[in-house]
Amino acid sequence: MNTSETSTPTYRKVGQDMWKFILAELKPKGKLLTPFNIISAPIIILGLVLIVLRFATGLGATTNLNQEFPWGIWIGFDVVTGVAFAAGAYIVTFMVYVLRMEKYHSIVRATVLNGFLAYIFYAGALALDLGRPWKIINPIIGNSFGVSSVLFLVAWHFLLYMMAQFIEFSPAIAEWLGLRKLRKILGTLTVGAVVFGICLSMLHQSGLGALFLLAPAKIHPLWYTEYIPVLFIVSSVFAGMSIVIIEGTISHRVFGHQISAEHHAKHMDIMVGLSRLAAAALFVYFFMKVLVLIHGMHWHELLTPMGYLYLFEVLGFVVLPFVIFVMGAKNRDRKLLLSGAVISALGIIINRLNISVIAFKWYAPVHYVPSWIEVVVTLAVVLGEIWAFRWVANRMPVFAESPRWVKNLDSEAGQSVPAGVVPVKAEK
Amino acid sequence: MKTTRRKFLQCTGTAVGASLLLGPNNAFGSMTEKDNSPQYGMLNDTTMCTGCQACEQACTAKNFFPEPEVKPETEKQRSTGTEALTVVNAHATEKGTVFVKTQCMHCDQPACVSACLVNAMYKTDEGPVIWKEDKCMGCRYCMVACPFDIPKFEYGSLNPKIRKCVMCFDRIGKGNIPVCAEACPQEAILFGTREELLEIARKRISDHPAKYVRHIYGEHEVGGTNILYLAGVPFAQLGFRTDLGTIPYPEYTKTFLYSVPLALLLAPAFMLGLRQATKGKNDRD
Numbered sequence: 001m002n003t004s005e006t007s008t009p010t011y012r013k014v015g016q017d018m019w020k021f022i023l024a025e026l027k028p029k030g031k032l033l034t035p036f037n038i039i040s041a042p043i044i045i046l047g048l049v050l051i052v053l054r055f056a057t058g059l060g061a062t063t064n065l066n067q068e069f070p071w072g073i074w075i076g077f078d079v080v081t082g083v084a085f086a087a088g089a090y091i092v093t094f095m096v097y098v099l100r101m102e103k104y105h106s107i108v109r110a111t112v113l114n115g116f117l118a119y120i121f122y123a124g125a126l127a128l129d130l131g132r133p134w135k136i137i138n139p140i141i142g143n144s145f146g147v148s149s150v151l152f153l154v155a156w157h158f159l160l161y162m163m164a165q166f167i168e169f170s171p172a173i174a175e176w177l178g179l180r181k182l183r184k185i186l187g188t189l190t191v192g193a194v195v196f197g198i199c200l201s202m203l204h205q206s207g208l209g210a211l212f213l214l215a216p217a218k219i220h221p222l223w224y225t226e227y228i229p230v231l232f233i234v235s236s237v238f239a240g241m242s243i244v245i246i247e248g249t250i251s252h253r254v255f256g257h258q259i260s261a262e263h264h265a266k267h268m269d270i271m272v273g274l275s276r277l278a279a280a281a282l283f284v285y286f287f288m289k290v291l292v293l294i295h296g297m298h299w300h301e302l303l304t305p306m307g308y309l310y311l312f313e314v315l316g317f318v319v320l321p322f323v324i325f326v327m328g329a330k331n332r333d334r335k336l337l338l339s340g341a342v343i344s345a346l347g348i349i350i351n352r353l354n355i356s357v358i359a360f361k362w363y364a365p366v367h368y369v370p371s372w373i374e375v376v377v378t379l380a381v382v383l384g385e386i387w388a389f390r391w392v393a394n395r396m397p398v399f400a401e402s403p404r405w406v407k408n409l410d411s412e413a414g415q416s417v418p419a420g421v422v423p424v425k426a427e428k
Numbered sequence: 429m430k431t432t433r434r435k436f437l438q439c440t441g442t443a444v445g446a447s448l449l450l451g452p453n454n455a456f457g458s459m460t461e462k463d464n465s466p467q468y469g470m471l472n473d474t475t476m477c478t479g480c481q482a483c484e485q486a487c488t489a490k491n492f493f494p495e496p497e498v499k500p501e502t503e504k505q506r507s508t509g510t511e512a513l514t515v516v517n518a519h520a521t522e523k524g525t526v527f528v529k530t531q532c533m534h535c536d537q538p539a540c541v542s543a544c545l546v547n548a549m550y551k552t553d554e555g556p557v558i559w560k561e562d563k564c565m566g567c568r569y570c571m572v573a574c575p576f577d578i579p580k581f582e583y584g585s586l587n588p589k590i591r592k593c594v595m596c597f598d599r600i601g602k603g604n605i606p607v608c609a610e611a612c613p614q615e616a617i618l619f620g621t622r623e624e625l626l627e628i629a630r631k632r633i634s635d636h637p638a639k640y641v642r643h644i645y646g647e648h649e650v651g652g653t654n655i656l657y658l659a660g661v662p663f664a665q666l667g668f669r670t671d672l673g674t675i676p677y678p679e680y681t682k683t684f685l686y687s688v689p690l691a692l693l694l695a696p697a698f699m700l701g702l703r704q705a706t707k708g709k710n711d712r713d
Contacts, residue, residue, distance in 0.1 A: 060583030067509065067580050070568035098699045100706045131566020131581060131588040135546070144546040144563045150681050151569050152545035153688060191703070199695045203688055210684040214543055214573040217672055229684050360572075 008258055009395050011403045012178035021177070029394050040383040047380020050373050051128060059131060062373045068361060069368035074129040076356035077349065077378055080208050082122025084232070084348050087240030088247075089115025089165060090201035091277070097194045106263045107270060109172055109398045110251060111244055114389060116165040121385040123158050128377065150210045157204035164197035175403055176396040184409055205236040212355055220359035221298045222310045228355070231288060237281035238321075239348040241274045245341035248274075249334070255393055258400040272329045275337050279325035282344065286318045306362055313354060317347025466621040467536075467555035468600060469654030470609055471629055472529050474666060475639060476616035479516050479527035486611035487514050490596070500527055505667065510580045513593040514608055521661040528666050529608070529617065532557060532578045532593040533646060534654035539677030540570035540579055548590070549579075555622065555654045556595035564590060575650055575672050595654075622654055629658055651676025 007029040012021045054062040065072050092111045095101040127133050138144040139155045146152045167189050174183035209232030216224055225231070252259070252267055259267075293299060301307045321344035328336030357368065370378075393399060479500045488495050493511040498504070500518035502525060508515050514531035534557050540549040541557065548564035551557050559579075566588055570579045582588040596606035604610075609619040618625060626647060633640045645663050646653035650672050657663070664670045 058584060058586050058588070065583060067507070067571070068577070070571035070581060098702050098706070100703070100708065100711060131568065132564055133566070135563065135565035138546040138563055138565055146545040146547045148542045148678060148685065149545040149569070150684065151543065151567065153685070155545055195696050195699045198699060199692055202695065203691055206684070210681055211569070213680045213684065214539055214677060216680060217575050217669060
C-alpha cells in the first residue's frame with residue numbers, strides 16, 4: 001500500500017442530497033493501479049470464484065477435509081485465529097472507556113473498525129465451512145437452542161458482539177452522512193455497547209478455546225489442558241495488541257495525511273504503551289504455559305517431534321517477542337516494536353493452528369493439509385477485510401478528525417465522548 | 429453518586445441483556461440428570477462373533493446403502509462411513525483372530541449431543557442417539573467431539589447429512605429390535621435394556637472366568653455407553669481406545685459454561701464501577 005491510494009474524507013454537508021452523496025462516495029478514490037491492488041485484486045477475484053465453486057460442488061470437492069479431520073484452516077485460521085486478532089477492539093475500548101486512558105482515544109475508531117470488519121469477514125468465513133449453511137439461523141431462532149454447547153454460546157456472542165461493535169462504530173457513519181440527530185443518539189449508546197461488548201469478547205475469546213475441551217483424547221497432551229479457555233483469553237490480549245501495532249504502523253504511513261499533527265506526535269507513545277501491555281500479557285501467558293506444563297506432567301513429551309514443535313512455539317513466539325517488545329519499548333524503536341508484533345502475531349497463528357489442526361489427531365497416519373482452494377479463499381478473506389477497511393477509512397472519520405459540528409454536539413450533550421472525537425477540554 | 433436516567437437505563441439494559449443470556453442456562457441441569465427409565469442398548473460379545481458380516485448386510489439393506497465388498501482382515505482396519513454405519517474388523521490377538529463390530533456407542537451422556545448447538549444430535553429417552561436433519565447446520569463439531577469418531581459427514585453432497593448408527597430408532601418404537609441384532613446368526617449381538625445386558629454380561633464373566641477378561645467395555649467408559657462389549661482378550665488388542673477415562677464428556681465444558689452467567693453478571697458491574705473510580709474532574713459521565 002502507498003499513500004496515493006488514499007484521500008482525505010469529505011463529509012456530507014447540510015442540505016446535500018443523501019443519495020447523491022452516497023452514490024458519489026461509492027466511486028473509488030485515489031489511484032487504482034498500485035502494487036498492493038495489482039497483487040490483491042486477482043486473489044480476491046479468484047477467491048470469489050472459488051467460493052462460488054465451493055457452493056456449487058460441495059466441501060468434498062474443494063477442501064481436503066475428511067472424516068478424520070472435520071475442521072481445517074477455515075475454522076482453525078479464519079475463525080479461531082481471526083477472532084484472536086480482532087481482540088484489540090475490546091482491549092482498547094476497555095482502556096479508553098473503563099480505565100479512561102485518554103492517550104489511546106485516537107486509535108479507538110480504527111481498532112473498533114478493524115475488529116468489526118474482522119468479525120464480518122473471518123467469522124463470516126464460518127458460513128463457507130458449514131455443510132448446511134441454509135440452517136445457519138437455527139441456533140438464533142426457533143426451538144433449536146443447544147444450550148449445553150460451547151458453540152451455541154460462541155455463535156450468540158459473535159452475533160451480539162458484532163452488533164455491539166457496530167453501535168460503537170456507528171457515530172462515525174452518522175458523522176460521515178451528516179446525520180446530527182442520529183449521531184447524538186448513537187453517541188449515548190457507546191459506553192453501554194463497550195461494557196457489554198467487553199463481556200461478550202472475554203467470554204467468546206475463551207469460548208473458542210473451550211470448544212476444544214471436548215476433544216481431550218484427540219489433542220496432543222502438550223496442548224490439551226483444562227486451562228485452554230484461560231490461555232486463549234490471555235493470548236488474545238497480545239494477539240490483539242500485536243495487530244493494533246501492525247495496523248497502526250501501516251495506517252500511520254498510508255493514512256498519515258489524514259492524521260492531525262497532534263496525533264502524529266503522540267503515535268510513538270501509543271505504540272510503546274501497547275507494546276508494554278503486549279509484553280505483560282506475553283509474560284503472564286508464558287508463566288501460565290509453564291505452570292500448565294508442570295501440572296500436566298507431560299514434560300517427557302518435550303523430546304518428541306511434537307515436543308520440538310511445542311518448544312518452537314513457546315520459545316520462538318512467546319519468549320522471543322516478549323524480549324523484543326521490552327527492548328523496543330525501552331529504546332522507543334519503531335522497527336523493534338513492529339517486529340515484536342509480527343512475531344507474536346505469527347505465534348498466535350501457530351498456536352491456534354496447533355490446537356485446532358496440527359496437534360489435533362497428531363497420531364493419525366495421514367494428516368490433514370489444506371487444499372490450495374482453502375488457502376486462496378483464506379487469503380482472499382484477509383485481503384478483502386483490508387480493502388473494506390481502506391474503503392471506510394477513506395470516507396469516514398476513522399483517522400481523520402470528525403466534522404466540526406460534532407464537537408459542539410458532544411459538549412452540548414455533556415456526554416462521554418465517543419470514539420474518534422478529540423475530547424473537548426473543560427471550557428476556560 | 430446520583431443516579432441519572434441515562435445511568436439507570438444503562439444498568440437496566442445491561443441487566444436485561446445479561447438475564448436474556450442467562451435464561452437458557454437453567455437447562456444445564458438436564459445435561460447431567462440421570463434418567464432412571466430403562467434405556468435400550470446392545471451387548472456385543474466379541475468371543476462369539478465369527479466375522480460373517482450378516483449385521484453389516486442387514487444394516488446396508490435397511491438403509492439402502494451398497495453392500496459391503498470388503499471382508500474383515502487383520503491387515504486392513506475399516507471405519508464406519510456415510511454408507512456403512514456398522515463395520516466388522518478383524519484383530520490379531522493373543523487368542524488368535526477376533527472380530528469386533530463397531531458402530532455408534534450411544535453414550536449415556538454423549539459428547540456429540542453436548543457439542544451440538546442446535547440439538548440436531550439428540551439423546552432419546554429410549555437410549556439411541558439420533559440426528560435431526562431439519563436442525564443440523566453442518567458445523568461438524570460433533571465429529572470433533574466424538575471420542576469414537578462415529579458421526580460421518582457426506583462431504584460429496586450438496587445437501588450433506590451426518591450419518592451414524594441410530595440403533596434402528598424407528599424399529600424400536602414399533603417393538604422390533606435393531607436389524608443387526610436380528611440378523612446375527614451367532615447371537616453375538618444382544619438387544620435389551622442396558623440394565624439387563626449388564627447383568628447378562630456380568631453373569632457370563634463370572635460363569636466363564638477363563639473365557640472373558642473382567643471388563644465390560646462401555647460400563648464406565650466416558651460415563652457409560654448403551655452399547656456394551658465383552659471380550660476374551662484385553663480391549664487394547666481389539667482396537668478399542670482404553671485412554672478415554674470415565675468422565676462423561678459434557679463435564680469437560682461444564683465449568684466453563686457455568687462461569688458464563690457469573691461473568692455476565694459481575695463483569696459489567698465491575699467495569700461500570702471502574703469507570704466511576706477512574707473518573708477525573710474534567711471527565712463527563
